Amino acid sequence: MATLKMQNVTKQFGRNVIAVRDFNLEVKEQEFLVLLGPSGCGKTTAMRMVAGLEEVTTGKIFIGDRDVTDLPPRKRNVSMIFQNYAVWPHMTVYDNIAFALKLKNLPAEEIDRKVKEAAGLAKIEMLLDRLPAQLSGGQQQRVAVSRAIAVNPDIFLMDEPLSNLDAKLRVSMRTELKAIHEKAGSTTVFVTHDQSEAMSMADRIVIMKDGEVIQVGSPDDVYHRSRSIFVADFIGTPPTNFMEVDVRKEGEGIHLVNSHLNLLLEPALAKHLNTYSKDKIILGVRPENMLLVSEDEAALSASCLVSEPQGSHQVVAIQLDDSIIKVIAPASPTILPGTAVHMSFKQETLRFFDPDTTLAIND
């Protein structure tokens, strides 16, 4: 196992497409790091540069103490799980796993032992004689995992490995991958566009957009302390609700006001806006941080558009002018469309964003 360090890495395709811009990252030993972002944000390119499948335009990549920037993939001692599994269809499962070991000219007994060990970890010992065409998608995925484990790599790279699986299998494979990671203790970089996958698996999440890192932090960090509107919107289902509000200083207190809302901020929060000079902010509030209250306690009142029951809770959609905000409410009583909904906020969870820079004000 080893650390991974990327220093000022930039990747440019052709003359004017910059896929990754000035990327800096340090992955600790045994850490499970997730690169998260919408498609085209450069996360896969960043990972492929680590694998050596893309050349680095500028910058340096270190695995442990080794500068691997200009090494071909085979000399980097990384292993990778591909989105389409990339198990070789003309080789049996055994040969797929043994491929890298054979290229290293290991003795046959050692290859055999390592193949069986890796197959055991991914629970495919009984499939070793099969060809990939005879396997289901989930089993092929396991073959790819065993193949990656068998070489005992410094860094484990996973490029959206779960996105080709059906929804149920995806969730159970998450748990298994995480368990395998715990057992193997490998330093792992995992690429995904699925934020719930990232949240559930990562030690740390790197959120990327347009080739740049937006925020790095633990799942809690990026969820509760989103650094920008983009992150607050990208993480969480349903995502953060945003409202544009005026900042009014009246006497000691600070009010956030728009046509539906009049909220007196608690002093702990208000102090974040003391030095803020503009008169508008974007207020961000997570759906579960809005509470349904009686009419006289309400900071915000509107009528319910629809309610989506989820069993354990319900998601109430509320129309405010031309935007819809969503609130997570207890499963009962069911809120019918058209009824008035009165809400207040858990103030300590509110996020303030600068409408011009879209960055968070209260950090």
Added chain:
Amino acid sequence: MSEKIKKPFKLSRLIRKTIFYLFIVTLAVVIILPVFFLVSLSFLSTREAYLYPLPLLPSLKARYSLTYGERGYLLSVYDDFNKEYQTVLDTNDFEKMSVYMHSQIGTPFSIPEIEEVIKDLESGPEDTVYFSARKDLLYNYDTFFKVTREAVPALLRSLQIAGMTILISLSIGGLAGYAFARYIFAGRDALKFSVLFVRMFPGVAIALPMVIILANMGFYDRPIGLSLVYSVGSISLTIWITASIFIGIPESLEEAAQVFGATKVQSFLRVTLPLALPGLAAAAMYAFLGAWNETVSAIILTQFNPTFSVVVYQTLLGSVGQVNLAAAGGLVMALPSVFFTFFIRKYIQQMWGGVTI
């Protein structure tokens, strides 16, 4: 519950089925009939081959009658169509008779055997004896290789040319196809289209320049020269076949190989090449058939070292000029391509475990 479900009779379905089967049968006849005639013709004796109407099937033996003639003995052969004996020879030269019976009727009959029959004729009460002789079915094939002395070397030469054509067009065309499939470069599509240009010109039209070019290279009348000429056409086809195969093989398979310790060349040889085998087999088949069957360029570009197709062509039109011999030669020529096609077909159908990649 073993009752059969009876479909209600419908006229429209009957008509549709009838038309369908008529169509299928017609198609089969159109394809099979010429082949049938070629095969049948290659087993006919020279006399049979020029009979009118042409016998549908070769006879297995010939029935003769022998009687006294003006110049010696009168030999007649039974004609199945007219149901009568037709006189073919009047001679007392037994050797001539024996040769005639073998070469024209296809029945080997030695001089002692003839003398035996004549003894019968002279000792018997009748003035005619009837006898029959078994036909040597492979006579045409035998003769074809005997009369055209170049046949065997030409056959080997053709194999050599076809082999070299496969080698040249697969190595160059296959690699080019790989490049077209994997790399993006300026003018790729235009280039890929333009390789087809060479196929637009008929071989005859460019034959003369080819003669001059090959002569300058010292390749005129040599197998390598012909295989170069054939490769031009089959390279472009190979490029198109292999490019589409390589496109179908995910690049990530190669990338995985590279991540797991293979060099670029190793990843190509160990992963991509075996997966592309069906496509390469198809391309090899086209290259083989193209080189093997080609005649026109071969006539022009060879002089003393003809290919087998040229030899067959000469049998048909040249000094020998017998259709049954040409048919035998044609069939000999068809066999390798039929074998090769059937052999290759297994590869083309074999897509790893029945699943396309």
